[in-house]
Amino acid sequence: MLKRPLKIAIYSGEIPSTTFIERLIRGVANSGTEVVLFGALYKKPTYGPRVKVVGYRHNQLSKFWHLLRFSILLALFKRQEKKRLDTWLKETHRTTLYDKVKYYPVLWYQPDVFHIQWAKGLDDWIWVQDFNMKLVLSLRGAHINYSPIADEELAKMYQQYFSKVDGFHAVSKAIGVEAQKYGAVAARIHTIYSGLDLSSMSSPQLKPKNKVFQLISVGRPHWIKGYTYALDACKLLKDAGFDFEYTIVGGADAIEYQYQVHDLGLEDQVHLLGQQDFETVQTLIQEADLLLLPSIEEGIANVVLEAMALGILVLSTDCGGMDEVISPDINGFLVPIRDAQAMADTILHIQKLPDSTCLEIRERAQAKIGEQHTEVQMVAGMQALYSSVISNNR
């Protein structure tokens, strides 16, 4: 074991990052590890003393100061390393000043582990291994599941570098299997499920379904979320005479959905809302009878974890790692992807279930989150991953 605490760079390119990455940063830092954040600073975050922020603002002056500062430090104290990095930058045609703004601070701080959150940037950071930094990559959603299918160059880049990565954080077992297609070594893949803060979790209570059955989805209006299938399912439900309303939080600005709602005559049933704050989303989910995840691919959808933690029924498509959290008819419901008919049939089935059965499913859903998706488990898993890459290579 190292005597000093590990120094881990958690890199997403942006400070602050997404909710889940921020939760990871704080969790890792709180467990005693030193965390360094590099990248563009959009808002001054308030982390504890163990988080070092090495960011630059998105303006010329800030970038110039960043570059000047680290160029001088490296020239004075790490001349050889700087020379080696400059040679690599030249060889790989990364010759702009922005490249140096991005890379020099990392070379100066030289963390033990450089943990990239997004796979598409992997080829930018493979050099860190030549400077005694271990490279860890998170396997998240789009970057693994579909982008390399349509982008041959990206697939080639993964094929070239995945075998060299020291450790992978997979958000689900399924995404880990997907990464192996590009040469990721199975033994280096750690499945670490996203963790939620469950401190305010309360047990679900018996509640009657709404008179007009309330369906809800939450997510950005992206094709991967499969909302067009959900809307086709709504048409089937309407044709079947089912009395329901469907709210898509985050779907307001998508003309595709607006047109489909209009085309299918669903104006009275479907509500497309803009983005809402966290509390409003939680309230809307709690008021719904069923959270619907119609995605055609996912890692594990965080919104499903949150709904299950709140004790809300979830119907999800069987994609990615969704079956690692949902056991059909036990703690939720699964339907095949791209199948509006199955989605509509299952909604009708759920609506007919007695409230007591629904309560049991909701309780088991919440219990599953408590077993598998706590913040403590996530941080412990991440610490184990970092330790393994350090010890495996020392």
Next chain:
Amino acid sequence: MAESKKHKQRIGLVLSAVPGYSETFFRNKIVGLQEHGFEVVLFVTDGPASKQAVLDCQVISGPHFKGSVLKVFVISIFVLIKAVLWAPVKSFRHIQFDRADGFSVIQSLKRLTQNAFLFYKHLDWLHFGFGMLAVGRENVAQAIQARMAVSFRGFDLYLSPLKHFNCYKLLYKKSVCYHVLSKAMKQDLILKGIGEQNIKVISPAIDVSFFKTDVNQFEKSLDYSVKILTVARLHWIKGLEYTLEALAELKRAGIPFHYTLIGTGEERERLVFAAHQLDVLDSVTFTGRLEQDIIREKLTAADIYLQYSIQEGFGNAVLEAQAMGLLCVVSDAEGLQENVLQGQTGWVVPKRQPKLLAAQIMGLMKLPDSEKAVIKQQAITRVQREFHLAKQRHEFVAFYKL
């Protein structure tokens, strides 16, 4: 031609950019009008007037309000001063009409700076090439004492109002002659309160001398791996995800096929991934954008043409496919039902129902060759008779004589 000498009319056509070579519609229209003695002035709202020589008509570009606040301010002041000095009466009228429509003084001045570039030519007609181009310019024609025309192309009639709520509210109150691509679009405009007499359907047209087939098309038999083709922008309105689902049904039914999708667009990743998930990627080729002569080659080699759009004004590519003697299956989106006559020149399938599309494809494959030949011949004949460029040109000439 003698008639045109009596009165030479000048038409101002407003487009967002100078039409490229492949944009048959506007190029044909401009050439046709010039041949009939009209003078055409092209106004473009975006981009420089660099392709002027190609079109042989005057091109006037609108001002560019881009850059720093100071730059935009200076340009605006310059434009305003020019408008007041060079077209004082038209400027005054424009402000007056805007004020009468409830715009504030500031809003009226802003609209004047955006529209003044349309004031400096005497025009008989001011014709906006797309509905959205007329938004914010509703009073220009009245201010310059020209007649106003607006073309709707599908996307702007059906989708723009979803993005810009009530965007045509003011336009629909004005005295405008509308040009639409299909009877379906005409009906939709009538429902919005536009008088029938003010709406003229002028169908798109194709170069039937370029898109023509030889007799071999009629001897083709579909008992080998069927070659299916679509030419479309890779955009959700084209219904390509539903198309791929129908093809997955064909695969499940054990029917060998190859599907070629010609076109480029922002949703390539979505469609490639759909083909991958639906397990038909091996049987699908995404060619990207192709030139017309290559498209014609691909059409010659194909058996079935699909246009399973969610929204379609009319669909030129379907006309080209029919002219080339392909068996065409289309959705019932707007103008497609008029483009292809169900059971006579092809097949029309309700949109968003891939299982029905697959069933239709399988059904037509089972037809005797003689029946397929009849459909093909009827399609070719109809396109050659009703959708040729000369007809479209004549219709536009008649449009301005309304």
